[in-house]
Amino acid sequence: MKDFKNKVVVITGGATGIGKAMADRFGAEGARVVIAARREERLQEAVAELNSRGVEARYKVCDVSDLGDMRALADFAWEVFGQVDVLVNNAGIAGAPAAVVDATPDAYRRVFDVNIFGMLNGIWAFGNRMIAQGTPAMILNVSSETGLYVPGPMMGGYSASKHAVRAISEALRLELPEHLQVGVIYPGIVQSELGGSPEMTSIGMPTDDFVNIIWPQIENGEFHIVSHPWAKDYAAENAAEIDRAFDRYAPHFEGDQKYDSKWLANQAFGRS
Numbered sequence: 337m338k339d340f341k342n343k344v345v346v347i348t349g350g351a352t353g354i355g356k357a358m359a360d361r362f363g364a365e366g367a368r369v370v371i372a373a374r375r376e377e378r379l380q381e382a383v384a385e386l387n388s389r390g391v392e393a394r395y396k397v398c399d400v401s402d403l404g405d406m407r408a409l410a411d412f413a414w415e416v417f418g419q420v421d422v423l424v425n426n427a428g429i430a431g432a433p434a435a436v437v438d439a440t441p442d443a444y445r446r447v448f449d450v451n452i453f454g455m456l457n458g459i460w461a462f463g464n465r466m467i468a469q470g471t472p473a474m475i476l477n478v479s480s481e482t483g484l485y486v487p488g489p490m491m492g493g494y495s496a497s498k499h500a501v502r503a504i505s506e507a508l509r510l511e512l513p514e515h516l517q518v519g520v521i522y523p524g525i526v527q528s529e530l531g532g533s534p535e536m537t538s539i540g541m542p543t544d545d546f547v548n549i550i551w552p553q554i555e556n557g558e559f560h561i562v563s564h565p566w567a568k569d570y571a572a573e574n575a576a577e578i579d580r581a582f583d584r585y586a587p588h589f590e591g592d593q594k595y596d597s598k599w600l601a602n603q604a605f606g607r608s
């Protein structure tokens with residue numbers, strides 16, 4: 337999708353950070369924008385700023401972890417603008433860093449509720465309506481480079497949630513009709529308010545530079561949308577380690593096709 341003029345773009349977590357920078361860019365390209373998050377005053381500020389630059393923008397207060405809120409957001413977008421062409425499931429939280437053995441179930445659940453169920457609620461509230469609309473459309477899910485590999489200790493919950501965003505996006509791409517594309521975005525550290533940490537607003541890639549890198553990939557309808565070069569090295573290290581394990585303990589052998597799980601799964605679920 338190259339032309340966003342008059343397209344309608346809904347962005348969760350769109351009042352700050354990456355979501356706001358994407359709202360700015362979609363708006364600058366002529367799109368009409370709906371941003372959604374929990375804090376009304378931040379949404380009002382962001383919409384006022386977008387409006388002052390001539391962008392037709394509206395907001396809706398919503399908690400992405402609540403399916404009812406996401407359905408109300410979809411109703412709002414269709415009522416106000418009559419269509420939705422792009423959904424960006426961007427809202428996310430970092431959660432408190434904790435070793436897996438020490439983390440509390442509630443802390444993991446909250447991260448999964450926002451980062452995984454928040455995205456799923458977006459897909460459930462908008463997906464079938466975007467399919468029924470029948471026009472070219474796009475769902476962009478914001479994962480993280482920690483959805484490609486685990487960067488270090490203390491980030492198990494967040495990283496697991498972002499791996500799930502990638503896996504669900506991959507499943508979605510196999511299932512959706514051609515007119516509804518999926519993309520998954522893997523930011524490395526970008527200046528934002530993530531985790532409420534003051535350091536995060538000053539280290540990492542400035543949001544506008546980040547959006548400039550991902551923009552052509554969005555226009556070209558890429559599935560894997562990348563930005564931070566070192567992520568490639570760490571993902572490759574992971575793949576190489578898995579390769580070594582297979583080469584040593586489970587190499588191919590004559591007749592191993594009967595254990596090809598991907599082929600078997602596709603036979604079972606009618607896809608090839």
Ligand SMILES: NC(=O)c1ccc[n+]([C@@H]2O[C@H](COP(=O)([O-])OP(=O)(O)OC[C@H]3O[C@@H](n4cnc5c(N)ncnc54)[C@H](O)[C@@H]3O)[C@@H](O)[C@H]2O)c1
Nearest residue numbers: 349352353354373399400427428480523525526528529530
């Ligand atoms: N900044 C980074 O370094 C980085 C790196 C990788 C991935 N990401 C991902 O990018 C996305 C955007 O984060 P950001 O870095 O711009 O941080 P941010 O904190 O500035 O933005 C996240 C937004 O999501 C909103 N939000 C959080 N929980 C919500 C909920 N339950 N319902 C509705 N809105 C909610 C917040 O209010 C905020 O506006 C997140 O999914 C994050 O995990 C960020």
